[in-house]
Amino acid sequence: xxxxxxxxxxxxxxxxxxxxxxxxxxxxxxxxxxxxxxxxxxxxxxxxxxxxxxxxxxxxxxxxxxxxxxxxxxxxxxxxxxxxxxxxxxxxxxxxxxxxxxxxxxxxxxxxxxxxxxxxxxxxxxxxxxxxxxxxxxxxxxxxxxxxxxxxxxxxxxxxxxxxxxxxxxxxxxxxxxxxxxxxxxxxxxxxxxxxxxxxxxxxxxxxxxxxxxxxxxxxxxxxxxxxxxxxxxxxxxxxxxxxxxxxxxxxxxxxxxxxxxxxxxxxxxxxxxxxxxxxxxxxxxxxxxxxxxxxxxxxxxxxxxxxxxxxxxxxxxxxxxxxxxxxxxxxxxxxxxxxxxxxxxxxxxxxxxxxxxxxxxxxxxxxxxxxxxxxxxxxxxxxxxxxxxxxxxxxxxxxxxxxxxxxxxxxxxxxxxxxxxxxxxxxxxxxxxxxxxxxxxxxxxxxxxxxxxxxxxxxxxxxxxxxxxxxxxxxxxxxxxxxxxxxxxxxxxxxxxxxxxxxxxxxxxxxxxxxxxxxxxxxxxxxxxxxxxxxxxxxxxxxxxxxxxxxxxxxxxxxxxxxxxxxxxxxxxxxxxxxxxxxxxxxxxxxxxxxxxxxxxxxxxxxxxxxxxxxxxxxxxxxxxxxxxxxxxxxxxxxxxxxxxxxxxxxxxxxxxxxxxxxxxxxxxxxxxxxxxxxxxxxxxxxxxxxxxxxxxxxxxxxxxxxxxxxxxxxxxxxxxxxxxxxxxxxxxxxxxxxxxxxxxxxxxxxxxxxxxxxxxxxxxxxxxxxxxxxxxxxxxxxxxxxxxxxxxxxxxxxxxxxxxxxxxxxxxxxxxxxxxxxxxxxxxxxxxxxxxxxxxxx
Numbered sequence: 001x002x003x004x005x006x007x008x009x010x011x012x013x014x015x016x017x018x019x020x021x022x023x024x025x026x027x028x029x030x031x032x033x034x035x036x037x038x039x040x041x042x043x044x045x046x047x048x049x050x051x052x053x054x055x056x057x058x059x060x061x062x063x064x065x066x067x068x069x070x071x072x073x074x075x076x077x078x079x080x081x082x083x084x085x086x087x088x089x090x091x092x093x094x095x096x097x098x099x100x101x102x103x104x105x106x107x108x109x110x111x112x113x114x115x116x117x118x119x120x121x122x123x124x125x126x127x128x129x130x131x132x133x134x135x136x137x138x139x140x141x142x143x144x145x146x147x148x149x150x151x152x153x154x155x156x157x158x159x160x161x162x163x164x165x166x167x168x169x170x171x172x173x174x175x176x177x178x179x180x181x182x183x184x185x186x187x188x189x190x191x192x193x194x195x196x197x198x199x200x201x202x203x204x205x206x207x208x209x210x211x212x213x214x215x216x217x218x219x220x221x222x223x224x225x226x227x228x229x230x231x232x233x234x235x236x237x238x239x240x241x242x243x244x245x246x247x248x249x250x251x252x253x254x255x256x257x258x259x260x261x262x263x264x265x266x267x268x269x270x271x272x273x274x275x276x277x278x279x280x281x282x283x284x285x286x287x288x289x290x291x292x293x294x295x296x297x298x299x300x301x302x303x304x305x306x307x308x309x310x311x312x313x314x315x316x317x318x319x320x321x322x323x324x325x326x327x328x329x330x331x332x333x334x335x336x337x338x339x340x341x342x343x344x345x346x347x348x349x350x351x352x353x354x355x356x357x358x359x360x361x362x363x364x365x366x367x368x369x370x371x372x373x374x375x376x377x378x379x380x381x382x383x384x385x386x387x388x389x390x391x392x393x394x395x396x397x398x399x400x401x402x403x404x405x406x407x408x409x410x411x412x413x414x415x416x417x418x419x420x421x422x423x424x425x426x427x428x429x430x431x432x433x434x435x436x437x438x439x440x441x442x443x444x445x446x447x448x449x450x451x452x453x454x455x456x457x458x459x460x461x462x463x464x465x466x467x468x469x470x471x472x473x474x475x476x477x478x479x480x481x482x483x484x485x486x487x488x489x490x491x492x493x494x495x496x497x498x499x500x501x502x503x504x505x506x507x508x509x510x511x512x513x514x515x516x517x518x519x520x521x522x523x524x525x526x527x528x529x530x531x532x533x534x535x536x537x538x539x540x541x542x543x544x545x546x547x548x549x550x551x552x553x554x555x556x557x558x559x560x561x562x563x564x565x566x567x568x569x570x571x572x573x574x575x576x577x578x579x580x581x582x583x584x585x586x587x588x589x590x591x592x593x594x595x596x597x598x599x600x601x602x603x604x605x606x607x608x609x610x611x612x613x614x615x616x617x618x619x620x621x622x623x624x625x626x627x628x629x630x631x632x633x634x635x636x637x638x639x640x641x642x643x644x645x646x647x648x649x650x651x652x653x654x655x656x657x658x659x660x661x662x663x664x665x666x667x668x669x670x671x672x673x674x675x676x677x678x679x680x681x682x683x684x685x686x687x688x689x690x691x692x693x694x695x696x697x698x699x700x701x702x703x704x705x706x707x708x709x710x711x712x713x714x715x716x717x718x719x720x721x722x723x724x725x726x727x728x729x730x731x732x733x734x735x736x737x738x739x740x741x742x743x744x745x746x747x748x749x750x751x752x753x754x755x756x757x758x759x760x761x762x763x764x765x766x767x768x769x770x771x772x773x774x775x776x777x778x779x780x781x782x783x784x785x786x787x788x789x790x791x792x793x794x795x796x797x798x799x800x801x802x803x804x805x806x807x808x809x810x811x812x813x814x815x816x817x818x819x820x821x822x823x824x825x826x827x828x829x830x831x832x833x834x835x836x837x838x839x840x841x842x843x844x
Contacts, residue, residue: 286406287397290393290396290397291389291393293410294389294390294392294393294396294413295385295386295389297389297392297414297717298385298386298388298389298392298417299385301388301417301418301717301720301721301722302314302384302385302388302722302724304726305381305384305385305726306381306382306385307726308726309377309378309381309382310374310375310377310378311374311377311728311729312377312381312726312727312728312729313377313380313381313427313726313727313729314381314384314426314427314724314725314726315426315427315574315724315725315726315727316427316725316727317727317728317729317730317754317755318427318750318751318754318755318771319427319428319754320380320427320429321729321754321755321757321758322357322754322757322758322771322772323360323380323428323429323430324373324376324377324379324380324758324761325346325376325754325757325758325760325761326354326357326359326360327360327363327364327366327367327376327379327380327383328367328370328371328375328376328379328761329344329345329354329367329761329764330354330359330360330361330363330364330367331364331365331366331367331368331369332367332368332371332761332764333764334364334367334368335368341354342354342355342540345741345760345764345765345766345767346753346756346757346760346767346769346770347768347769347770347772347776347779348741348742348766348767348768348801348802348803349742349766349778349801349802350770350776350778350779351543351547352540352543352544352547353770354540355540355541355543355544356544356770356772356773356774356776357480357772357773358430358479358480358481358482359478359479359480359537360429360430360433360479360480361478361479361537362433362475362476362478362479363383363433363479366379366382366383367379371761371762372732372761372762373729373732373758373759373761373762375761376758376761377729377758380429383429383433384429384432387429387432387433387434387435388417388418388432389435390433390435390436390439391413391416391417391432391433391434391435391438392413392414392416392417392435393413393435393439394413394435394436394437394438394439394440394442395409395412395413395415395416395417395435395438395672395675396409396410396412396413397409397438397439397442397443398412398438398439398441398442398445398672398676399412399413399675399676399679400442401442401445401446401451402445402451402452402453402676402679403451403452403453403454403615403616403683404453404615404676404679404680404682404683405615405682405683405686405687407682407683407686407709407710407712407713408615408678408679408680408681408682408683408686409679409683410713411606411675411678411679411682411712411713411716412675412676412678412679413675414713414716414717414720415599415600415602415603415606415671415674415675415678415716415720416438416671416672416675417435417720418716418717418719418720419598419599419600419603419671419720420571420572420575420577420578420596420598420599420600420719420720421571421572421596421597421598421599421667421671422671423571423572423574423575423720423722423724424572424573424574424592424593424594424596425665426574426722426724428482430479430480430482430483431482431483431665431668433479433480434476434483434668436472436473436475436476436479437476437483437487437668437672438672439472440469440470440472440473440476440491441469442469443465443466443468443469443472444465444466444469444470444473446460446462446465446469447461447462447463447464447465447466447467447468447469447519447522448461448466448519449461449462452616452620452676453615453616453617456513458513458514458515458516461516461519463516463518463519463521463522466519466522466523466526467522467525467526469526470522470523470525470526470527470529470530471526471529473487473491473530474529474530474533474534477530477533477534477537478533478537481537481538481541481656481659481660482660482662482665483665483668484534485656485657485659485660486660486666486669488530488534489654490669491530495523495527502515538656541656541659545659548774548776548777550774550777551773551774552658552659553651553658553659553660553661555638555648555651557661558637558638558643558647558648558651558661558663559637559638560590560591561591561594561595561637561661561662561663561664562636562637562638562639562643562647562663562664563589563594563595563596563597563635563636563637563639563663563664564589564595564636564639565636565639566585566588566589567589567595567596567597567598567664568597568598568599568632568667569585569598569601570582570585570586570589570592570595570596570597570598571596571598572586572592572593572596572598573586573592573723574722574723574724575598575719575721575722575723576721576722576723577718577719577721578598578719579723582596582598594662594664594665595664597635597664597667599667599670599671599674600716600719600720601719602712602715602716602719603671603674603675603678603716603719604674606677606678606681606682606712606716607628607674607675607677607678607681609678609681610624610677610678610679610680610681611625611677613681613684613685614677614680614681614683614684615680615683615684615687616677616680621677621680624673624676624677625677627669627673628670628673628674628677631666631667631669631670631673632667632670633646634646634647634650634663634666635663635664635665635666635667635670636663637663637664647663647666678712682709682712682713685709685712686706686709689705689706689708689709690706692705693705693706729755729758730755732758732759732762733759733807733809733836733837733838733839734836734837734838734839735807735836735837735839735841736756736759736760736762736807737762737763738836739765739805739807739841740765740804740805740843741765741766741767741804741805742765742766742767742768742801742802742803742804742805743760743765743766743767743768743803743804743805743806743807744767744768744769744782744786744798744803744805744806744807745759745767745768745769745806745807745809746786746789746806746807746808746809746818747809747812747813747816747818748768748769748779748782748783748786749783750771750775751771752769752812753769753770753771754771756769756770757769757770757771768782768801768803781797782797782798782801785797785798786798786806787817788817788821789806789808789818789821789842790806790821790824790826790829790831790833790842791821791829792829795829795830795831795844798844799844803844804843804844805841805842805843805844806841806842806844807839807840807841807842808822808839808840808841808842809838809839810822810838810839810840811838822840826842831843831844
């Protein structure tokens with residue numbers, strides 16, 4: 001049995017003596033350790049068949065200059081000739097190693113099988129340990145024994161650095177040279193079977209001496225090899241450096257087929273792309289889509305308002321004409337003479353005449369655009385549609401902030417805006433302009449981090465939303481006190497209740513909820529601003545009541561407009577679905593325009609379902625139900641046990657409440673609370689459907705289930721369809737375009753004067769005419785005295801008022817005293833008379 005040093009393997013002796021040595025290439029060029037620059041040698045001993053002989057072979061390593069690796073050759077054999085022949089260092093696959101400028105060879109990748117393993121003891125250009133690497137990849141086990149051998153290690157950090165530098169710089173395979181130096185292996189022992197007996201008589205001391213001698217020679221040979229390799233590496237490095245200086249590196253042949261690199265975008269291009277991304281995100285944002293959907297739905301649900309927007313007005317042309325003039329006047333006077341805002345051009349010579357009714361002052365910016373009656377009508381129709389859109393968006397935002405889903409919030413927005421009872425208010429833009437109420441509440445709730453579904457979340461507080469909420473609330477109250485005054489009281493009550501709850505919690509738990517100084521300052525500043533706007537708006541009305549005490553409402557006025565319980569299930573004539581069916585019920589009501597208060601049967605059903613199945617907590621559902629019942633009781637006015645504990649109590653003691661004569665408009669709050677109950681129910685339904693769709697396999701019923709969640713929304717929209725008539729606005733007489741003010745237009749009445757107010761938007765001359773919530777006594781006197789115009793008494797009276805022109809409309813005198821006197825001579829009255837179109841103009 002023969003053993004070899006670890007890494008050389010076992011050699012079977014041939015029948016004729018020593019094993020024949022076949023020059024073979026190693027499985028792969030070994031990668032030398034350029035970091036340490038060491039060269040290792042290994043020796044193997046072989047046993048001859050006839051006797052025991054030991055031979056130590058010196059292995060020397062040769063450094064390959066092209067790849068920076070040190071390869072070593074191992075020579076083992078029975079004769080010096082074989083050793084010199086097979087111990088030569090070979091450069092293996094140098095070209096392959098330098099294709100990519102690296103020197104990497106797998107120790108086992110180049111082996112050809114069993115033959116290479118058997119001849120491992122005689123191959124050159126091997127790095128120590130290659131046999132282990134080959135067997136690890138081949139999956140074999142190492143059965144070779146190890147024997148003591150002389151190992152020579154030469155360490156040189158300087159040579160290693162040079163070798164590494166050369167390995168990184170060499171790229172051409174043709175520059176690779178394999179140099180190796182071999183040392184003749186000296187063997188001691190018998191050459192044939194006859195000498196085996198003498199060999200066996202050698203003592204162990206001789207064997208040890210021979211091994212030590214061979215090890216010394218190995219160390220000497222290794223040192224010489226490393227020195228020669230270092231010199232060779234230096235020469236190659238100098239040669240490569242010179243070549244690199246002389247010849248430029250040629251481009252790869254395939255670079256021409258590579259894709260061109262993208263040009264670096266300019267600053268303008270980067271900015272435009274950033275803007276494009278921002279615009280894209282804005283367009284697909286939930287609130288952008290909600291706003292566009294609300295606007296589109298408003299156009300459809302109010303159709304045909306925008307069909308002829310310059311010539312028609314919804315429902316009638318009396319109150320809408322008044323409100324069209326209000327917007328035009330506020331925009332005009334704020335641009336020309338802001339100090340005269342409350343001293344309007346109508347009701348001449350009355351003071352504070354702009355405060356004779358709700359002013360819609362918040363729409364003044366729109367009034368700054370355009371001039372004349374046609375533009376005033378167009379402006380009114382646009383704001384009419386936008387008021388519906390804002391109400392839908394505001395209620396949607398409130399429901400979303402409180403915790404409802406998208407579809408549930410959409411149901412709330414549509415139910416709040418297009419409730420059937422509001423169709424009867426189509427001629428009252430100040431009532432329809434209620435979108436600021438839910439929007440302000442949503443912003444305030446968002447700023448304070450409060451949600452009906454999730455409770456108080458201090459981490460979501462934001463003072464910016466608080467400021468915005470108070471600003472929107474102030475804008476809402478600037479549109480008028482008809483619905484603004486109840487909103488102010490409810491907002492003030494909410495502030496008080498919230499403060500009390502904070503104090504109670506602190507006293508009960510000893511720990512206050514986090515609020516923050518910034519939030520407190522925002523509420524303080526925002527609340528002060530809201531109160532300031534309210535007081536500034538209220539001051540002119542106080543002046544009006546001071547000058548006209550009879551303008552105050554009485555409890556009898558409230559009783560006339562108080563609806564019975566049947567009004568809550570009766571729809572107005574403008575409802576396309578229920579209008580015709582409820583005609584008999586409307587006939588039983590004393591004043592059906594203000595007593596048909598049906599919020600919608602679909603809304604009733606959804607709200608009832610929300611009491612049983614909802615995302616709101618039970619106590620919140622009960623609070624919403626209580627709010628519905630309380631607001632209904634207040635909306636009934638004196639019909640609810642005489643109103644002594646509801647509306648009548650506020651009428652007698654709450655400042656400003658005695659100016660509100662129509663308690664039925666409090667149905668707005670009932671509708672909002674019902675809409676929130678419905679939103680909770682629909683949200684719970686959609687959440688449940690989503691869960692069922694996710695659990696079903698296959699999921700094909702899922703789209704149908706989700707589509708079914710839109711059914712409540714479609715039903716609410718259908719119930720809000722209108723049959724509102726749209727009246728053609730009377731054309732402005734030609735005489736009004738050139739009349740010099742102050743002007744009196746005859747005939748004069750509450751409804752007729754509202755047309756005159758609209759006509760006066762061209763130039764805004766002072767006119768005696770006017771229509772509002774009450775009629776000043778002086779205007780009553782003018783109407784009474786002018787019945788006999790033209791005569792001396794009426795002429796003298798008008799001159800004392802400062803009237804300079806009287807316009808008598810020939811088309812409206814039928815059935816009036818002026819039907820006879822319109823053609824009477826006026827020379828004796830010291831006035832002039834002129835026919836201008838379809839009117840007669842008298843200049844006093």
